[in-house]
Amino acid sequence: MDITTSFDPEALALPFYDDEHRSFAEEIGVWCDGHGPLWEAVRRMDPDDAGRRLVGLLGEDGWLAALDPQAAPHRLPGDLRALCLGREALAYAEDLADFAYSIQSLSATPIIRFGDAEQHKRYLPGMADGSLIGAFAVSEKEAGSDLAAVRLSARRTEGGYVLNGSKAWIAHATIADLFVVIARTGEGPGPLGLTAFVVPADTPGVRVSERLEAIAPRSFGHLSFEDCRVPAEAVLGRPGRGFVVAVDMLERFRMTVGAAAVGFARRAADAALAHTRNRDAYGGTLFDLQMVKASLADMEVRINAAALLVARAAWDCDRGSRGFARHSHIAKVHATEAAQHVVDAGLQLFGAAGVVKGGVPERLYRQIRSLRIYEGATDVLRQAIADALDVRRAALAG
Template sequence: MTAFSLEPAQLAWCAELRALAAERLRPLAGKGEPGRVNRALLAELGALGLLPRLFTSGALELCLMRESLAHACTEAETALALQGLGAHPVHAHGTDAQRAHWLPRVAAGTAVAAFALTEPAAGSDAAALSLTATPATPGRPARPGGADGWRLSGEKCWISHAPEADFYTVFARTTPGAGARGVTAFLVPADRPGLTGTALDMLSPHPIGALAFDAVPVTADDVLGEVDRGFRVAMDTLNLFRPSVGAFAVGMAQAALDATLGHTARRDAFGGKLKDLQSVAHQVAEMALRTESARLMVYAAATAYDEGAPDVPRRSAMAKLLATETAQYVVDRAVQLHGARALQRGHLLEHLYREVRAPRIYEGASEVQRSIIAKELYKNLEDR
C-alpha cells in the first residue's frame, strides 16, 4: 500500500464507518445538548469498538476514522477525537498505574478525557505557559508515592470537554524562565480540590470551557513523562493529531461537495440544471480538486508518522494547514451554490459552516503551521 491508494479492505471499512455514523451515531448526536458532553454518544462509540482503536491504531487508521465519521456525523467525530487527544498522553507517556486506571474507561466511553494546554495568554505560543506548578514543600523534590509534589495555580481556557471531563492532561510550568524546557505534563482528575471550571458559549457546537486552578495538589505519581519535559508530550500528541484534524476537515469538505453535486444536478435554473452552467461546473470541479489534494496530503503525512519518518512535524503541519483551509473554501463555495437554503438552521451546510471555522485555529492556527513549515525547511537547509 502507498500513501496515495487505499486497499479495498480499507475502503470497505470507511464505507462501514460512514454507515454506522449515519445509522447509529447521528440519532444520538441529535439528542445531545449543544455545548455539553454527550455521554450517550461516547458510550456508543465505545460499544462499537471505535474508542479502543484510539490506542491500537496508527496515524493513517486514525485519519480514516475521523474522515469517515466527519462525513456523516461531525459530533461523533469530534467526541472520538477529543477522547484521543486527552488520553493519548496517558497512553504514550503514562505510568502503568495511570494507564490501568483511566484507559479502559476512556475506551468504554465512561470517562471523559481532555487536553488542557491553552491559556488566555498562551494559545499558539505554547512555550509561554504561565500555569505555575509550585513545590508543595520548598526545597524538597517530589517523590513517587510520596506526599510531596506541587500546587497548580493559574488558568486554562478554550479547553474542549471542559468543565465536564473526568480528567485533564494539564501542562504547567515547573521551572520559571526555561521556556519549553520547563513545562511538565500532569494527569489531573477533575475532582481534585481547587479545580473549578466554567462552560464557554462558542460558535462550535461541541463543549469548550475554562479551568481555574487554585493551588490544586499534584504529586510525582501524576506526572506524565518526565519533569520539565512536558513540551515533548504536547508536541508528540499534536504531531499525531494534526494530520487527523486535516482528516476531519476532509470529511467535512467531502460532505459539502457531495451535497453540492446533488443540488446542482437537480436544481432548475435558466432553462436547464445548475450543473449545466459552466461557472457552476468549474466551481464544483475546483472544490473536488482541492478536496482530493488535501486528502492525499493527509494520508501522506499520516503514513510518514506511522513509518517514523524524520520530517513528521513539517508533513503534519502541511496536512493540517492545507486540509483545514481547503475545507473552509469548499464549505463556503457549497453554501454559495445552494443559496439561502444553506443558511437555514438545521441545514447540513449551516451546520458545516459553523463547524469548519474552528479547525483553522485549534491545535495550532494556520499561521503557526506556516511558521512550523518554514522552520523545518530552513533547519533542513542548515543541516546540509
C-alpha cells in the same frame, strides 16, 4: 468492497493504506450511515449531554478500543492512518461525533505514549470503553499559539505538587473526568520548565470557571486551579518534559484535523452536487451551467489534494519517519484552508437555501471555522513550514 459515505475508494486503494485500514474505513463508514437518527438527535441535545452520549457510544461500539493498546483487538489498527480515517468518516456524518472521538483520542494518547504502567491501568480501560472522558488542557488566555508561555504553576511540595492558575478554551472541559494538563514547574526557562500531569476532574481545587458557547455548539470551557494538590504520581513522563509532551501530541494530531476537514469538505461537495443536479434553472438544472461545473470541479481538486496530503502525513508518521511533522503541518494547512473554500463555495451554490439555520451548508459553514485555529493556527504553521525549509535545505546541502 462497497465503501460508503465519505471515502474515495480510489484514495483508499493507494499504497499508503493496508487492508486493515480499508476494512476499518468500510466498517466505520457503514456504522456512520446506520446512525442517521442519532446524528439528528445529538444536534438537538445540550452539548454536554451530546458529548457524554457520543463518547459512551463510541466506546461501547469499539471505536475507541485502540486507546487501550494492551487490550485492543487486532482487527483495529491503532495508528495515525486509522485515526485520520475515523475522523474523516465521523466529520462527514456529524461534527459532534468527530469532536467526541478526537478529544478522547487527543487526551488518551499522551497517557499511552508517556504514561507509566500504573497510569495505563488506571485510565486507559475507561477511556477505551467510553466510561471515562478525557480533556487535553494546554492553552491559556495568555498562552495559545505561544505554548512555551504557559503560566499555570505547579509548585513542588512534599510528595507532590500544588497547581494554581487557569486553562482556556478546553474541549470537553465541562464533561471531562480527567484532564491532561501542562503546567510550569520551573526546571528551566520557557519550554524547559513545563511538566505534564494527569489531574482527575474531582480533585479538590480544579473547576470549570466558565462554560463557553462556540460558533458550533460543543462542550467547551475555561478551567481554574486553586491550591489543587496532586501526588508526584500524577506526573506524565518526566518533570521538565511537558513541552515535549505537548509538541509530540500536536505534531501527531494536526494531520487528523486535516482529515476531519476532508470529511466536512466532502459532505459540502456532495450536498452541493446533489442540489445543483436537482435545482431547475433556465430550462435545465444548475448543474448544466459551466460556471457551476467549474466550482464543483475546483471543490473536487481541493478535496483530492487534501486527502492525499493527509494520507501521506499519516503514512509518514506510522512508518516512523523523523520528519513527519512537516507533512502534518502541510496537511493541516492545506486541508483546513481548502475545506473552508469548499464549504463556502458549496453554500454559494445553494443560494438563499444555504443560509437557513440547521441546513447542511449552514451547519458546515459554522463547523469548519475553528479547524483553522486550534492545534496550530494556519499562520503559525506556515511559519513552521517555512522554518523547516531552511533546515531541510541545509541538511540537503550538507
